[in-house]
Amino acid sequence: MSSKTPLFVGGGALGALVAFTSIFVASEVGAAKNRLAHPELAATAAPVAAIADHAEAPYCTPQFKQVLQRVLNACGLVGSESRRGCQPADVKTFASIDDNDFNALFTPLKDRGGIVLFDEAKDALDEPAKKLVRDLWEDRRGARYFFIVARASKTGTVENNRALSHKRANSVQFFLQEETKDPDLDKQVGMLWLGKEFAQLSKDTCEGWKTSRPGKNCTEEAVNRSAFASWVDCRL
Amino acid sequence: MVDTATKTAGNAQRAGLFGTVASVLGLFFSGFSVHDYTAHLDRQLHGAHCSFIPGLTGVEAGANACTAAMYSPWSALFRGSYWGGIPIALFAFGSYAFFLAFSLYLLLAKGESSRPARLGFAAATAFPLVATVAMFTISLTQLGAFCKLCVGMYVSSVLLGIGGFFAFSAWREAGTTTAGKRAPGGTLIESRPQQFGGPDDNVATARDGAPATGTGGNPFPIVLASLVVLGIAAVLPAGVYAASLPDYRPYLGGCGKLVEKEEKHKALLVMPTTAGKRAATFFEDPLCPTCKGFHERLVSDGIYDRLTVQSSMFPLDSDCNWMIDRSLHPGACVLAKAIICGDKSSKARQVLEWAYDEQEDLTNLGKTNKDALRAKIKGRFPDIDSCIDSKETKQRLDQMLQFAVTNKIAVSTPQFFLGDSRVCDEDTDLGLKYTLTQIAPEVVP
Numbered sequence: 001m002s003s004k005t006p007l008f009v010g011g012g013a014l015g016a017l018v019a020f021t022s023i024f025v026a027s028e029v030g031a032a033k034n035r036l037a038h039p040e041l042a043a044t045a046a047p048v049a050a051i052a053d054h055a056e057a058p059y060c061t062p063q064f065k066q067v068l069q070r071v072l073n074a075c076g077l078v079g080s081e082s083r084r085g086c087q088p089a090d091v092k093t094f095a096s097i098d099d100n101d102f103n104a105l106f107t108p109l110k111d112r113g114g115i116v117l118f119d120e121a122k123d124a125l126d127e128p129a130k131k132l133v134r135d136l137w138e139d140r141r142g143a144r145y146f147f148i149v150a151r152a153s154k155t156g157t158v159e160n161n162r163a164l165s166h167k168r169a170n171s172v173q174f175f176l177q178e179e180t181k182d183p184d185l186d187k188q189v190g191m192l193w194l195g196k197e198f199a200q201l202s203k204d205t206c207e208g209w210k211t212s213r214p215g216k217n218c219t220e221e222a223v224n225r226s227a228f229a230s231w232v233d234c235r236l
Numbered sequence: 237m238v239d240t241a242t243k244t245a246g247n248a249q250r251a252g253l254f255g256t257v258a259s260v261l262g263l264f265f266s267g268f269s270v271h272d273y274t275a276h277l278d279r280q281l282h283g284a285h286c287s288f289i290p291g292l293t294g295v296e297a298g299a300n301a302c303t304a305a306m307y308s309p310w311s312a313l314f315r316g317s318y319w320g321g322i323p324i325a326l327f328a329f330g331s332y333a334f335f336l337a338f339s340l341y342l343l344l345a346k347g348e349s350s351r352p353a354r355l356g357f358a359a360a361t362a363f364p365l366v367a368t369v370a371m372f373t374i375s376l377t378q379l380g381a382f383c384k385l386c387v388g389m390y391v392s393s394v395l396l397g398i399g400g401f402f403a404f405s406a407w408r409e410a411g412t413t414t415a416g417k418r419a420p421g422g423t424l425i426e427s428r429p430q431q432f433g434g435p436d437d438n439v440a441t442a443r444d445g446a447p448a449t450g451t452g453g454n455p456f457p458i459v460l461a462s463l464v465v466l467g468i469a470a471v472l473p474a475g476v477y478a479a480s481l482p483d484y485r486p487y488l489g490g491c492g493k494l495v496e497k498e499e500k501h502k503a504l505l506v507m508p509t510t511a512g513k514r515a516a517t518f519f520e521d522p523l524c525p526t527c528k529g530f531h532e533r534l535v536s537d538g539i540y541d542r543l544t545v546q547s548s549m550f551p552l553d554s555d556c557n558w559m560i561d562r563s564l565h566p567g568a569c570v571l572a573k574a575i576i577c578g579d580k581s582s583k584a585r586q587v588l589e590w591a592y593d594e595q596e597d598l599t600n601l602g603k604t605n606k607d608a609l610r611a612k613i614k615g616r617f618p619d620i621d622s623c624i625d626s627k628e629t630k631q632r633l634d635q636m637l638q639f640a641v642t643n644k645i646a647v648s649t650p651q652f653f654l655g656d657s658r659v660c661d662e663d664t665d666l667g668l669k670y671t672l673t674q675i676a677p678e679v680v681p
Contacts, residue, residue: 003348010341017263017333018469025270025326025473029480032277036482039280049646052637055558138631140638142558182500233558 053235055142059108060234067097067105068145069236071190085169085191088162088198099199106149106228113147113230114210116172117222120153123167125175129212133172134179136229143231148172150193150227151200162195168227169193200224240409245347248354248406254399255339255357258392262332262364265290265388269325270473272385273306277320279487279662288384299525301381307529307665309537310374315669316680319484324371326474328389331364334469335396338462342403352455354407356462361400363466364393407455488671491660494643494653503635504546505576507585512544513678519550519640519651522572522591523565523599527650530664531592538681539672547588548636549575550649553602556633559640559647567602567609569633570624574613576632577623590616 035041060068075086091102106113114136116129125133137146150169152161169191177185194200206218216222268290275282283295286302296302305311312321338357342349368390375382494517498504504517520527534540551568554560571591578587591598594612601609614621623629645651645658652659654676663671672680 003345006341006343006345006349009344010337013340014334014337014465014469017337018330018472021330021333021469021473022476024267025274025329025476026480028271028274029277029477032274033480033482035278035280036487039278049648050559052559052640052643052645052647054641138627140631140634142634142637142641184500 054144055233056235057108057112057233060232061105063097064105065234065236067102068232068234071147071192072145072236075190075192085166085193087166087193088195091192091194091198102199103201106230109230109232110208112233113228114212115205115223116168116227116229117211117213117216118168118225118227120225121156121164123164123171125171126212130175132210132212133175133229136231137176137180140231141233143233144188144235145232146176146189146229147232148189148191148227148229150191151224152195153221153225154196154200155221156196158195158197162193162197165193165195168225172227172229196224201226241347244406244409247402247409248342248349249346251354251357251399251401251403251406252339252341252343252345252349254395254402255335255361256343258395258399259332259336259339261395262328262389262392263336265385265392266325266329266332269385269389270323270329272302273311273320273323273325273666274477276306276666277481279660279667284385286384288388290385290388299529300383301379302383302385304379304381304529305375305383305386307533308374308379309533310371310378312666314478316673317670318478318481319670320666321669322474322478324367325389326477327470328364328367330470330473331466332392334466335360335364339399349406350458351407351410352458353462354403354410355455356459358400358404358407359459360462360466361393361396361403365397365400368393484667484670485674488660488663488674489657492645492658494656494658496639496642497656499548499635499639501632501635503632503639504548505579505584507545507547507588508582509543509545510541513542514544514676515655516543516545517653518545518547519645519649520547520588521549521551521553521565521568521649522575522588523568523595523602524552524649525595528592528595530650530652531589533665533668537669539668539679542679542681547584548639549633550637550640550651551633552647552649556630557637559637565599565602567598567606570602570606570610570613571598572633573624573629574617574620576629577620578617580623581619583617583620587617587620 071086071091074090097105114132116125116132118124118129119126140146148169150165150172152165152168154161156164173185173189173191176182176189182188201220201223203218203220203223205223211218211223211226268285272282272284281297283297284300284302284306285291285293286296286300287293309315310324312323315321338353338360342354342357371386372390375386497515497517520531531540534543549572551557551572552560552564553566553568553572554563555566556569556572575584575587575591578584598609598612601612610621610624613624648661650664651661652664654672657675659671659675669680
């Protein structure tokens with residue numbers, strides 16, 4: 001081997017290696033640039049994360065959602081701002097289900113909601129009623145809608161009871177407005193008043209439901225002088 | 237004298253051998269490191285070859301010591317000017333190419349290699365050694381972990397250093413045999429020119445066959461030339477890299493906006509910072525490793541304290557977060573509540589940073605023993621314990637989660653909004669400093 005051979009080999013290797021490193025880097029950056037311009041070429045696509053949304057509880061059956069959707073459309077939560085709430089005739093029309101089936105829809109809300117009880121022919125909330133409404137409201141979790149379903153007792157005229165149940169629903173709504181001062185309350189609270197005409201509660205409702213007057217004598221008459229209130233954990 | 241000459245030749249050859257092995261190893265490890273870093277330039281998720289035998293084992297996805305090193309501020313230069321910066325590994329890559337060529341010369345020349353070239357090689361090996369000591373210290377003191385590819389490069393540099401030592405020995409020993417090259421009678425008989433690639437000058441002998449001694453010529457031009465060539469070889473790949481980088485400006489932004497910048501119940505946490513110049517909103521989970529890394533990156537880069545920070549807890553724990561059906565970070569709800577409680581005494585940031593510091597331990601407790609997790613929080617922050625279970629705290633956390641719903645953010649953490657514009661996830665690690673330099677230069681120190 002000539003004495004110059006190592007020098008030539010070293011020099012040649014230096015040139016080749018420097019060229020190699022430069023070409024390697026240019027090629028790697030070029031490949032990344034190509035993937036950047038064409039993300040579909042990337043070997044591993046980034047996982048797509050879900051979008052934050054309201055809660056969806058198991059009781060949100062298609063039938064429940066259908067009623068919910070109709071309530072929202074018909075009772076002023078979605079679309080028209082001109083009206084607030086639904087009266088019995090509306091409910092009968094849009095729900096298209098009988099009383100028992102209507103009430104059955106709300107049965108799964110037993111652990112979520114509560115029943116505010118009123119004195120006969122009255123619509124004022126007593127202190128326990130206010131506390132119950134406050135507690136229910138504060139326990140929102142991931143729910144989107146808050147429902148108030150007011151009723152009146154079987155005594156008296158249809159018109160009077162319709163008006164009374166409307167006032168009871170409003171009492172809860174006004175109390176929430178006062179308590180929360182939330183400007184978006186109207187977008188969250190759905191009101192239905194049923195008078196004595198639709199979906200009256202049975203005495204069984206006294207069992208297992210949270211009421212504002214626990215331990216008091218609960219009759220069928222008493223439980224229908226009420227406003228059912230609950231967050232509803234459904235997405236539409 | 238023949239023994240000394242043999243020893244000198246042997247040292248020169250050992251220098252070549254160590255240098256060749258070290259350089260091949262160094263090229264191998266730094267090449268994988270460059271490949272892993274460069275792969276991220278497409279703004280997609282990639283794993284890393286975090287192994288002592290990269291290429292023979294699979295790519296390691298998720299957080300590991302190599303990604304920690306990659307995302308750290310010490311892995312690249314000029315991060316504000318180039319998306320991702322210029323990775324340090326590129327300089328190593330170019331350097332090892334230089335050393336491989338130089339080592340091959342020393343190896344093939346055997347004892348005939350130029351004496352100044354040996355000194356040049358020895359001097360050049362000091363640079364990777366110094367870099368290794370610096371990076372090793374950073375890994376030990378700042379990262380608390382050693383990336384295997386980095387360790388491969390450290391070992392390569394140490395082997396190169398050993399090669400450099402042999403080269404230096406060969407240079408010094410040759411000096412003792414060539415100085416002056418005078419015959420016993422004092423007559424100057426021979427002085428060979430010192431040249432890179434010339435024959436070994438320690439083979440000089442007196443015309444009468446007697447051993448020669450002397451100082452030889454000035455080696456520094458060759459040493460200087462070696463260092464210059466090393467510099468060129470080291471910088472060239474970085475230059476090619478910088479010149480080839482795509483223009484990232486069109487990709488910045490466009491990842492969403494906050495519909496509502498303020499939470500109407502004032503539920504979000506205000507994190508104290510020293511010099512807030514720009515409003516920022518974070519969605520974070522105290523047990524999310526990426527959140528921890530991101531937070532620490534912002535703090536260590538001095539960016540966090542230049543933000544006016546509001547933070548919305550977003551624990552990926554189904555105990556409180558209805559948006560997920562399976563807890564990714566069990567225990568995160570309790571910690572999120574602890575941070576919310578800390579806000580009452582202006583300690584929210586302190587509690588959050590404690591949770592990040594203790595994240596590994598807290599994560600394990602969250603999975604195995606929630607009572608112990610709670611006790612650990614109480615042990616560190618006894619004053620907030622009773623607040624954690626309060627209705628008010630739960631409600632505030634619900635409001636934060638509802639804030640995420642209102643803004644339709646992705647169920648993912650961390651998320652970082654500057655003003656109302658979301659900084660893309662792809663720009664929150666390697667490209668963070670570049671992105672902020674482009675869209676919010678006032679927060680970059």
